[in-house]
Amino acid sequence: MDAVNIDAMLARFAEHWSPKKVAELNDYDVKLVKVQGEFTWHRHDETDEFFLVLDGELTIQLRDGDVLLRPRELYVVPRGVEHCPRAEVETTILLLEPRGVVNTGDTGGPLTAVAQTLAS
């Protein structure tokens, strides 16, 4: 594996809510995603989910309040906790979660996306 330059990777795709795998850490995937607008309420019963905002601003809506993330801010959504990400402006995020986690969790639906791999 070579070093992964996040900005070079981000330049290679434009679509929103479609995570791209850029590295592996044991049985976890390191992914980049661009988002804008509102995702869908969902939860992951089997795993926590790590979000690090790189650019933009992300609101992680939870049933009991919002978590606002600006660049160089991170948050871990605990397993089983319903959440719905939302971004007013285009926002880029580094995600970490176990391999095979489905982005829409228990909810499924049209926003479900299989993470493509971007080779470095």
Next chain:
Amino acid sequence: MDAVNIDAMLARFAEHWSPKKVAELNDYDVKLVKVQGEFTWHRHDETDEFFLVLDGELTIQLRDGDVLLRPRELYVVPRGVEHCPRAEVETTILLLEPRGVVNTGDTGGPLTAVAQTLAS
């Protein structure tokens, strides 16, 4: 858990080569570390190790060549691979690895540090 502001966390410590835990992701720890100078050659036989450079410049020396990481560049050192991080200038890094991994791996010695937790 609240959002973790990386810069606020980095402002809370100064020592080098002493990772601070700022979040948990399942059985993994999310850590921040400041480094300068050369660490020690070591390996982790049981796990990969994730490095994301935030500021500065990190050289991960491997037995068959160096990996240079600038800000917004990441690298995963595979399990079992000997490595020795080195930084000319003070460099800040986000680390991810399973809980309980010892920073000096199989080598031990005076640079061995138990990660303190910084509450957000």
